[in-house]
Amino acid sequence: MIPNNTNVKDRLKELRGELTQAAFAEKFGVVAVTISQIEKGKQNPSWDLALRICEEFNCSMDWLQGRSETRQIQVFAPDAYKDKYYEQLEKNNALKDKIIQLQERLLAFSFNKNFAKSEDKDV
Numbered sequence: 001m002i003p004n005n006t007n008v009k010d011r012l013k014e015l016r017g018e019l020t021q022a023a024f025a026e027k028f029g030v031v032a033v034t035i036s037q038i039e040k041g042k043q044n045p046s047w048d049l050a051l052r053i054c055e056e057f058n059c060s061m062d063w064l065q066g067r068s069e070t071r072q073i074q075v076f077a078p079d080a081y082k083d084k085y086y087e088q089l090e091k092n093n094a095l096k097d098k099i100i101q102l103q104e105r106l107l108a109f110s111f112n113k114n115f116a117k118s119e120d121k122d123v
Contacts, residue, residue, distance in 0.1 A: 007065065008038065008041075008045065009038060009039045011065075012053070013039055015057050016039075028049055028056075058072055059071045060072075
């Protein structure tokens, strides 16, 4: 059961709108008495019922319980972040490529320096 909160009954009435308690209850597979008791503040919806209501009406559990004034769930939109992600990925790949180039140059320099030293010893 969700925590006792007087706002649940008001929020449920708001969501139900013009539907009768019986029609609303049928939509969620419960009896009308359940909806009536919740709207009177005598009963809380089960977690299952609350979740199904939130899914149906695209509202957050926090809103249903009265802990938030933001009703609609903010949906993550990957497209909104895609360009930023690819831009960062491109920058990181460019940086990675630059580091690899520098490492290769350093290794080549170190190899050439060591090779030159070994040639001096051979003489």
